[in-house]
Amino acid sequence: MVSRPIAMLLVAGLTPAFAFGQTGSALLDGTKTTTNAPPQTVEREPITPEMSGDIFLARKMYREAIDAFRTGSPKDPVIHNKIGIAYHQLLQMNQARKEYEIAVKLRPDYEEAINNIGTIYYAEKSYRRATSWFSRAIKLAPDDPKSAAVYVNLGSAWFSRKNYVRAQEAFQTAVHLDPEVFERHGNYGVMMQERNIEERAKFHFYLARMYAKSGRNELAMQYLRKALEEGFREKQKVAEAPEFNPLRDLPEFQALMKLDPRVL
Numbered sequence: 352m353v354s355r356p357i358a359m360l361l362v363a364g365l366t367p368a369f370a371f372g373q374t375g376s377a378l379l380d381g382t383k384t385t386t387n388a389p390p391q392t393v394e395r396e397p398i399t400p401e402m403s404g405d406i407f408l409a410r411k412m413y414r415e416a417i418d419a420f421r422t423g424s425p426k427d428p429v430i431h432n433k434i435g436i437a438y439h440q441l442l443q444m445n446q447a448r449k450e451y452e453i454a455v456k457l458r459p460d461y462e463e464a465i466n467n468i469g470t471i472y473y474a475e476k477s478y479r480r481a482t483s484w485f486s487r488a489i490k491l492a493p494d495d496p497k498s499a500a501v502y503v504n505l506g507s508a509w510f511s512r513k514n515y516v517r518a519q520e521a522f523q524t525a526v527h528l529d530p531e532v533f534e535r536h537g538n539y540g541v542m543m544q545e546r547n548i549e550e551r552a553k554f555h556f557y558l559a560r561m562y563a564k565s566g567r568n569e570l571a572m573q574y575l576r577k578a579l580e581e582g583f584r585e586k587q588k589v590a591e592a593p594e595f596n597p598l599r600d601l602p603e604f605q606a607l608m609k610l611d612p613r614v615l
Contacts, residue, residue, distance in 0.1 A: 363463030413437040428457040499529035552581035563594040
């Protein structure tokens with residue numbers, strides 16, 4: 352069964368903008384209504400198929416979300432992208448990809464749907480194709496802070512192809528666009544579970560180098576500790592990496608270097 356590419360592999364368009372209505376009301380001017388006052392009719396905005404589908408998505412009722420979205424316009428790329436997301440959550444990858452592809456056909460510059468096609472290929476371990484789709488998405492908005500998540504996806508795909516240099520470049524760009532992108536999406540979830548312990552340790556080592564290079568010493572130490580705890584045994588790389596030079600005199604760094612790497 353295809354593993355679920357959620358968490359660090361970020362599916363775009365999964366956060367509904369619909370705000371649930373509140374019951375009750377309050378008078379903004381502080382006045383009181385009298386018992387003889389006629390009841391006021393409050394006009395509410397009608398709930399669209401997209402809004403209804405968003406509610407079901409938020410409640411993780413994915414089949415109901417699909418049915419709701421289907422009542423919307425078949426020419427709306429956003430609707431097709433969200434139907435794809437619902438299928439994605441149900442692990443029906445072929446159906447999800449079809450919907451994402453329809454969205455891109457309707458809107459060729461739809462960065463979110465293009466990114467989502469990449470996550471399908473990543474889940475299927477077709478990392479070369481995933482790299483291609485993530486790169487295509489990035490070209491549409493290379494300097495947009497919202498593209499930081501796509502750079503994370505691209506870096507993850509390069510990492511899975513064992514091209515660690517390009518992976519680190521993509522991660523560094525992601526952090527440049529959004530300094531908190533890794534911390535905001537810090538639950539690596541299924542994607543990290545797909546890796547063996549050695550790959551996970553190496554991944555954290557590269558994150559430690561990246562944060563050390565940008566002067567974020569606390570995070571650098573945090574990820575370096577994780578790498579060593581997860582069995583990273585190439586201490587010579589730690590000793591030779593110039594990014595760690597500002598940390599070498601810190602007692603915490605010296606204590607870490609004295610620890611024997613262990614597997615949790």
